[in-house]
Amino acid sequence: MRKSNYVIYLQFEKKLGEEFLYMSRVFSEFGIKLVPMKLGDFKSIRMREHQFIIASVRDIRSFVNYNKLLKRYLNYMLRQGSVTLFEFSSFSIVHDDSILKTKRVFQERLPVSMFRMADLIGQNMFSKLVTNSSRWPGGRRAKLPEY
Numbered sequence: 001m002r003k004s005n006y007v008i009y010l011q012f013e014k015k016l017g018e019e020f021l022y023m024s025r026v027f028s029e030f031g032i033k034l035v036p037m038k039l040g041d042f043k044s045i046r047m048r049e050h051q052f053i054i055a056s057v058r059d060i061r062s063f064v065n066y067n068k069l070l071k072r073y074l075n076y077m078l079r080q081g082s083v084t085l086f087e088f089s090s091f092s093i094v095h096d097d098s099i100l101k102t103k104r105v106f107q108e109r110l111p112v113s114m115f116r117m118a119d120l121i122g123q124n125m126f127s128k129l130v131t132n133s134s135r136w137p138g139g140r141r142a143k144l145p146e147y
Helices: 018-029 039-044 060-080 097-101 114-133
Strands: 006-011 033-038 051-057 083-089 105-109
Touching: 006 018, 006 039, 018 033, 018 114, 033 039, 039 060, 051 060, 051 114, 060 083, 060 097, 083 114, 105 114
Parallel strands: 006 033, 006 051, 051 083, 083 105
Antiparallel strands: none
């Protein structure tokens, strides 16, 4: 498993909502940190390893900003396989079929309970971390050392 387990929470507004505080408290019990990140900061970071991202789109202004972010950055990251995206939205957000088939985008319609949000993210994050940590380091054709 990774040394630092954290999830990026895309912040569309100036103030953090109550869902951030609740999910942060739930994730902290499992040793996972929820990091709020504004859109300008998200565009400038460079991801070196696989990241988990939460986007909670609640109003029309955040929907417009999210679509811009999706077209310019997130679609590329999803095709590349460097992020897993959890969308909680009251709008219908259209993704490419190829992205949806790879199970890198998890969409839920609002309103959804906070417990359901935390449960969905926790299960997928745990399964991803466990499957990556149990990979054989020798590659596909492992050989025994010769004496």
